[in-house]
Amino acid sequence: MVSANQDSIRNKLLSILPPDDFSLIAKHLEYVDLPRGTVLARVGEPIDHVYFLASGIGSLVTTTPDGNSAEAGIFGFEGYVPTTAIAEVETSSHDVTMQLSGDAYRVDYNNFRAAMENSSFSKIVIRSIEAFSVQLAQTAVSNAVHDVNERLARWLLMCHDRVTGNEIALTHEFIARMLAVRRPSVTTSLHVLEGNGFLKSQRGMITIRNRAALEEFAHDAYGKPEAEYRRLMKDLFP
Template identity: 45%
Template sequence: MAEVRQDTVRNNLLRLMPANVFEQIRPHLEHVPLSRGFEMSAPLQQPAHAYFPEVGIASIVAESAEGQKAEIGIFGRDGMTPTALVLDAKKDPYSTFMQVEGYGYRMPASLLTELIQRERELQNLLNRYAQAMAVQSAYTSLSNAVHHIDVRLARWILMCHDRTDGDEISLTHEFLSIMLAVRRPSVTTALHVLEGRKFIYSERGVIIVRDRAALEEFARDAYGKYEQEYERLIGPIG
């Protein structure tokens, strides 16, 4: 495998690490495919690896005791998982898996924990990321409570578009229903609304963004708070 260079990695957090820290991590980075549905961490299980995607989109999903699921966060090349390692919590009560396939790097969770404890600049960077994700989760909860499904879908498509090369996003109605915590017929109806307004084009398993600016205007205050916080703390998402 070719040597990993910090100036060519696409994951924001790897790229922004202090050079001396990246050099300690570099020999332990394993380039891995991240297929759709691949589980990066499971509920209440201590993870073996930390993941840093370069391409693709991952979902953080909470599940009730009765099996009801809802997405509480997404990330791609802007982030890593699990943030429990950053916060010295060791494991999370929710699952993280790929919703759009891609690839990225992984490293031993124990090594990342050790470096966070030893390297203050790394700790600060990842703490800022954890703060940004907490903001994303908070505004996802707000949007789920106050916005119509059409607006929530627009927000979610914009967030996926931020983490995608080009305008095509590979998504199924089943995934969308889990992400938005609604039934599949509601997803179909909402897609038809956005398609009818010519914001997107939807076909089986694929959404194509046609008018990004109009989609942002339609989403109004549902979109933007996480993106502003991420840029303030870390830099541009893309």
């Protein structure tokens, strides 16, 4: 059970629940540490817990029958996973893994489903998944129409949105796997972004130096899902 005051809860969805509704779900929440690489769900396997991240970054990864994989979506303290739990589906549709260490509040699947009977909780979760679907659609469009430099800029901005400070612990190899590009392409793109003064790239660490300029460089690759999330959440529980 989570005993912390709701004001200290670092997950956006849990923090905006009306206090009485939060107390109902809080008694079922368990606080857990999530080191990098922690698997939160596997495709086709039963969903044991639903996770509300407080920190860190996770990825939904889609894999083809031939074993090729790419990141489909990214999440942090603004949402929950596995997303399929909302539809009363007991197995995950994606592999879900922590890409940056963090912590979370988790609830077992049955208690999550019971909480969906609460109108305030269900409203928040449904709006969250709607915003997430916009991100998934934007990823598909970006992969089709933007070059690697813009895609990398977008991805780094999304990571920056979900960390404290300007440092993001990422390797070139990991970024390549998430973007489904070759590692040399990531190295070249990082050189471009660094040459423009947007960031500093060191071994295993990227430091954002000029956020505004990086957003301008990303152009329309970044921003729509983020704006949609704000729109969907801004009027909850006046």
